[in-house]
Amino acid sequence: MSAAREGSPRAVARLVSLVEDAHPALREVMAALAPHTGGAHVVGLTGAPGVGKSTTTTALVTSYRERGQRVGVLAVDPTSPLSGGALLGDRVRMSEHAGDPDVFIRSMASRGHLGGLSWAAPQAVRVLDAAGCDVVLLETVGVGQSEVEVAGTADTTVVLLAPGMGDGIQAAKAGILEVADVLVVNKADRDGTDRTVRELRGAVAMGERAAGAWRTPVVRTVATSGHGVDELLEAVDRHREHLGERGLRERRLLRAAREVEGLVLETLRARVGGVAGDERLDALAVDVVDGRTDPWAAADALVAELG
């Protein structure tokens, strides 16, 4: 654990694996790390598949490294049987920053049951935070509510779009604007960029209310060439400054509350026993299928027995 705090990549990797495996030692490790967390700026990056999240993350890592900052990257893969394909991108990144002792890159599958992502990702962020990272980039595929929730509880959330994929009106409708602290139109050398940027800016302007409120900037990037990545970094920095200590604390309190709630549910779920193993649950399922009871009544019976 002390090796991880001194930044040993192997030690950090081992601790992230503990999180992924929900290892019994995790509780002790987290207790030991607790006093050493809070130093990292947690930046969430999200967007639909194909907008260039991996490439943008890699380019950001390069920029942070040029400043001499230690960077952690946590790429969360929702492991959908119907998407897949994050792994190749990960290997490409690995090779680019391999051997740099101040870059930790880790991809995590949010496999297993529902809610797996929501409790595991913040804990992996804690590990990278306690390992002395100045910045932790939390990259998630923005296709489900859960991924957006994770990104949305970062200190700063960057939402990536590509030209034509999300025009301003669509974005406004879909609630992107509420989640994004920084909007990026990547692949900005493609047709339709101007229109997408204009519409996003229009939507941001329409949504503005309070004086002094953060005005979500719209940044153009071509991550493959590095174009615009410095501007993106500046926008992220400005958002961090805008938050101040008070704003930062507010976000982190919300994140901590969600994290604790997630672990409470995880603990209670373990008590219930799970779909596969629990005899009482299986017996109640028989009653439900045979129409002798309904799922709510069965759930009430189980909850009463947990007492």
Place this chain on the structure above:
Amino acid sequence: MSAAREGSPRAVARLVSLVEDAHPALREVMAALAPHTGGAHVVGLTGAPGVGKSTTTTALVTSYRERGQRVGVLAVDPTSPLSGGALLGDRVRMSEHAGDPDVFIRSMASRGHLGGLSWAAPQAVRVLDAAGCDVVLLETVGVGQSEVEVAGTADTTVVLLAPGMGDGIQAAKAGILEVADVLVVNKADRDGTDRTVRELRGAVAMGERAAGAWRTPVVRTVATSGHGVDELLEAVDRHREHLGERGLRERRLLRAAREVEGLVLETLRARVGGVAGDERLDALAVDVVDGRTDPWAAADALVAELG
């Protein structure tokens, strides 16, 4: 409730709304419906955005109606801030089958917290089942684990792909083959169809084990023109026959166990109080952010207090 069981579309719509709103009356309604469920063949349809799920569902409804069967359609929208767009498709469908008293079409948002989908969708299926539907089509966008789980617990699960989007090897890797009872290559008038079908069939053949086991068929469709939809329907029917009463019961027991487990967690979650409201949770979040405790210890404290 009796109006819903007699098939009044308005009454059915009201009951599905109760489910969506998690209305207090839901428990009573579900208890009353329990003895009348189990008659419908629940068919899950899933696939990545853009493969043509809505069009295929509409075409299937037409075919079922030609047979004189009563059909319920439940389209679950994961309401990602980063996708959106299911609504238009829904309106198109509405217009095509509007006025047919034996077709219930309802789209449901899986909005709200994690796991919202997993408990609400099966209950909406129960409503349509108890309303006398012969078939309930449960359509989900296959982008997250939760959607796949829902589709995977249907009696018969249809996974849609489009040419080039998922070749056989990718599909095998991504775990599609384990979920799918029927594979559909939609948009089969496009280039690359033969290759995709061939690779999927190859992957299915490789994965086969036990004698007499179901061999997942690969069906070509052009849902926009109706081409292949009858073959798809036949494949779905054959799967239902293959399951038999015993196989069907096995799947339904698993589904019921998951449903009950989900409701138990929902009940326990309500006890915890939720992120926004609970004072005790907020106080623990302060301790976590200040590094005085870690999330696991905080969760343990809360669980102990739930006693």
